[in-house]
Amino acid sequence: MKFNALNFSGGPGALPETVLAQTRDAIVALPDTGMSVLGMSHRSEWFRSVLEEAEMNIRHLLGLSSDYAITFLQGGSSLLFATIPMNFTARAAAAPEYVTSGYWSAKATAEAAKVTKRNIVWDGKITGYRQLPDLRTLDVAPSAAYLHYVSNETVEGLQFDPCDVGDIAAPLIADMSSDFLSKPFRSDAYSMIYAHAQKNLGPAGVTVAVIRRSLLDRIPDGLPAILDFRTHVLHSSNYNTPPVFAIYVLMLVTRWLRFDIGGLHAMQRINEEKSKRLYATLDALGDAVTIHADPRWRSQMNVSFTFGDKRLDQAFIAAARDHSIVGLEGHRSVGGLRASLYNAVTEEAVESLCLALNEFAVQHV
Template sequence: MPFNALNFSAGPGALPASVLAQTREAIVELPDTGLSVLGMSHRSDWFRALLDEADCNIRDLLGLPDRYEVVFLQGGSSLLFATIPMNFATPQHAAPEYVTSGYWSARATAEAARVGPQRVAWDGSADGYRSLPALQTLDVDSDAAYLHFVSNETVEGLQFAESACFPADVPLIVDMSSDFLSKPIVTDRFSIVYAHAQKNLGPAGVSIAVIDRSMLERIPCGLPAILDFRTHVTHRSNYNTPPVFAIYVLTLVTRWLRDDIGGLAAMERINKAKAQRIYSTLDDLGDLVHVHAKTPWRSQMNVAFTLGSPQLDRTFIEVARERGFVGLDGHRSLGGLRASLYNAVTPEAVDALCEALTEFCRKHA
C-alpha cells in the first residue's frame, strides 16, 4: 500500500492522499501566488478568500441554516472546555449540565467546574465508560444554561447515534471533535457544535465552532477579547494571526469531501461499511478479543479493544508495525488497542488490518 495508507492513529489522524499531495506542493509554492503556504500573510486577499471558502464549504456540507455562525479558532477542544462556560454559563440561568461519558467529556466537566458551578447530569464511570445514556430521559433542569455532551468518545470507542433524541427545552452544546463531518447531522438540534481538526478535518492547530447566533446574546461583558466568541464572529476568524496552514489543509479536506466523496451521506456509507467490517472481524474472533464498548454504543470512528492480555496487545502492535500499520496503541488511560477509522482511512486499509488481526489471533490462540 502507498505510504501513509495504514495510519489508524487517533489523532492527528490520516489525511486523504490527494490532500497530502496538494499540501506538499503548497509548502513549496501555492498555485498562482509564488509563495509557500507557510509564509502566506493572514491579512492577504488570498487568505480572506480561503476563510470564506472554508466557511462556505462547511455550510454546504452540513446544510447549515443562516442563523448559525462558523468560526475558526485556536487552542483545540481543551480551550473550548473553558471558554464555553465562560461565555454561556450565565447567572440568568441555572448551572450548566454535563454528560460525563468518557475520558474527554470528563475533562470537559472538570474544566467547567474550574469556571463556575455545574451539574453532572449523567456519569458513566461506574461502568468503566462502556455505555451511553438516552439523553432525552435525563433529569435536566429546564432552566439550565445548556446541556453539554461529547458525541463520540475517542478513548473508549463510544458514539451517540444520529437518531438519538435530545431534550428540546435546553440549549445543546456538543463536542464533535472525532466525528464532525463524518456523517450528516441535523444541525438545528444544536445551539453550538465544535470540533478540533486533527481527526477528520486536517492537522492540529485549528478548531471549528458552529454557533446559533442567539447564543451570542448571552455572553457577558468584560471577558478578555480573545476568549469572547463575539470577537471571532465580528472579525470573521481573523482577530489574531490564525493558523493559516491548518485552515488551508482543512479547506482541501472539505473540497475532497464535496468533490471526491460526494458529500456527507456518501461519507457516512463508507464509514459504516468500514466499522461493520472491523467489528464483524472482532466478533468472529470470539473470546480471543474483547471490545470495550457495549454493542449498542460502538463507535464508527474509534474501535477500542484488547486481545486479552497486555503482552499480546504489545506483541500485535509490534507485528503490525513491521507490516506498516501505525497508531494502533490504546490511549494511555485505557491501554489495549485502538483502531481509528476516520474519513481518510480507506476500506482497503481496514481490510488489511482485519486480515492481520485474524492471522495473528489464529496463530496465538
C-alpha cells in the same frame, strides 16, 4: 505515503491522499500565488478566500442556515472546555448540565467546575465508560445554561447517534471533535458544535465552532477579547494571527468531502462499511478479543479493544507495523489497542487491518 494510508492513529489522523499531495506542493509553492503556504499572510486576499471557502463548504455539508456563525479557533477542545462556560453561564438562570461519558467528557466536566457551578446529569464512570445514556430521557432543567456532551468518546470507543438527540429543553452543545463531518445529523438541534481538526478535518492547530447567533447574546461583557466568541465572529476568524496552514488544509479536506466523496451521506455509507468490517472481524475472534464498548454504543470512528494480555497487544502492534499499519496503540488511560477509522482511512486500509488481525490470531491466540 504508505504509512499515511495505513494510519489508524486516534489523532492526528490520516489525510486523504489527494489532500496530502496538494499540501506537499503548497508547502513549496501554492499554485495560485507562487509562495509557500507557510509564508502566506493571514491578511492577504488569498487567505480571506480560504476562510470563505472553508466556511462555505461546511455550511453546504451541514445545510446550515444564516442563524449559525462559523468560526475557526485555536486551543483545541481543551480551551473550549473553559471558554464555553465563561461565555454562556453568567446570564443563565441555572447552571449548565454535563454528560460525563468517557475520558474527554470527564475533562470537560472538570474544567467547567473551575469556571462555574455545573451539574452532572449523567455519569458513566460506574460502568467503566462502556455505555451511554439516551439523551432524550435525561432530566435536564429547561432553565439550564446548556447541556454539554461529547458525541464520540475516542478513548473508549463510544458514540452517540447525532440524529437521535430529540428536543432538549436547554441549549445543546456538543464536542464533535472525532466524528464531525463523518455523517449527516440534525444541525438545527444544536446551539453549538465544536471540533478540533486532527481527526476528520486536517492537522492539529484549528478548531471549528458552529454557534447559533442567538446564543452569542448571552455572552457577558468584560471577558478578555480573545476568549469572547463574539470577537472571532466579528473578525471572521482573523482577530489575531490564525493557523493559516491548518485552515488551508481543512479547506482542502472539506472540498474533498464535497466534491470527491459527494457529501456526508456518501461519507456515512463508507464509514459504516469500514466499521462493520472491522467489528465483524473482531467479533469472529470470540473470547480472544474484548471490545471495550457495549455493542449498542460502539463507535464507527474509534474501535477500542484488547487481546487481554499486554504482551499480546504489544506483539500485535509490532506485527501490524510489519504490514505498514501504524497508530494502533490504545490511549494511556485504558491501554490495549485502538483503531481509528476517520474519514480519510480507506476501506482498503481496514481490509489490511482485518487480514493482519486474522493472521495474528492464528499464530498467537
